[in-house]
Amino acid sequence: MTDAIDPHALSEEDFHAEVHSFQFWLEAVEGYLAGTEFGFDAGQTDETFTLPELSDLITTLCNYCVAEKTALEASSGMIRFAPSPDAAIFLSTQVADEGRHLEVFVHRLKMLGIEDPWQEIDNRANRSLLQFKDRLLEFVDQQDWEAAIFVQNVLLEAMEFTVFKAHASSADPITSAILAGVVKDERRHMGFGENDLGRKLRQAPHTRTRLNQINKELNPLVLSTFSEIAKELKLNTHQGLSISSNYLATIDRLGFST
Numbered sequence: 001m002t003d004a005i006d007p008h009a010l011s012e013e014d015f016h017a018e019v020h021s022f023q024f025w026l027e028a029v030e031g032y033l034a035g036t037e038f039g040f041d042a043g044q045t046d047e048t049f050t051l052p053e054l055s056d057l058i059t060t061l062c063n064y065c066v067a068e069k070t071a072l073e074a075s076s077g078m079i080r081f082a083p084s085p086d087a088a089i090f091l092s093t094q095v096a097d098e099g100r101h102l103e104v105f106v107h108r109l110k111m112l113g114i115e116d117p118w119q120e121i122d123n124r125a126n127r128s129l130l131q132f133k134d135r136l137l138e139f140v141d142q143q144d145w146e147a148a149i150f151v152q153n154v155l156l157e158a159m160e161f162t163v164f165k166a167h168a169s170s171a172d173p174i175t176s177a178i179l180a181g182v183v184k185d186e187r188r189h190m191g192f193g194e195n196d197l198g199r200k201l202r203q204a205p206h207t208r209t210r211l212n213q214i215n216k217e218l219n220p221l222v223l224s225t226f227s228e229i230a231k232e233l234k235l236n237t238h239q240g241l242s243i244s245s246n247y248l249a250t251i252d253r254l255g256f257s258t
């Protein structure tokens, strides 16, 4: 089962050959989605939530939908100016993933009694996350591949990966199962960003200066989004800080500092 392959453990060439294909994608998602409905085992029964717990979970899920819709809009827009057919094929698998992520989070909102998820998402969307979205879509509209791949496949994916992973460890069983599947996809998307930018940065080192600037500009929006989510997830100070520090460590590992 290809799901067992850790994309980060592959050499750059193997990563390129393996991950930029629908064949790899199909085998990967089959590994963890087979037998599930909307990302979890349909036989699972839901937990009973207190009203404040329910409200916080709904707000968090609404913001996950904002992030997923952002990735869906950006990755689909980027296909038009992808620098190679391989990159376009990878992005088409990402579009399918992001559409699925949006669907499972919207479905979870409906399960929790939200009749009009789109209205609820508008009402509860975090301002910093919306500003982040606007900035990413500006880069997409400008067909600026380096900035768009950095902001989407490095910054946004690292944000999602960090938060979803932390939330999966403390969430109710259904939300946790949904998040565990989504995290696997986000890891693949992040790997694509690292691989693509890694090559570019070696060919054009001055690009790093520009991407560092973008990172500095967007970092306050990321950290402000984290602090809202930490409140909703009722994380203590230590757990909240560890989300931020895990995120910053991921970005640092790629050679970008804030």
Ligand SMILES: [Fe+2]
Pocket (backbone or CB within 6 Å): 068, 071, 097, 098, 101, 160, 182, 186
């Ligand atoms: Fe996603």
Ligand SMILES: [Fe+2]
Pocket (backbone or CB within 6 Å): 071, 098, 157, 185, 186, 189
């Ligand atoms: Fe993603």
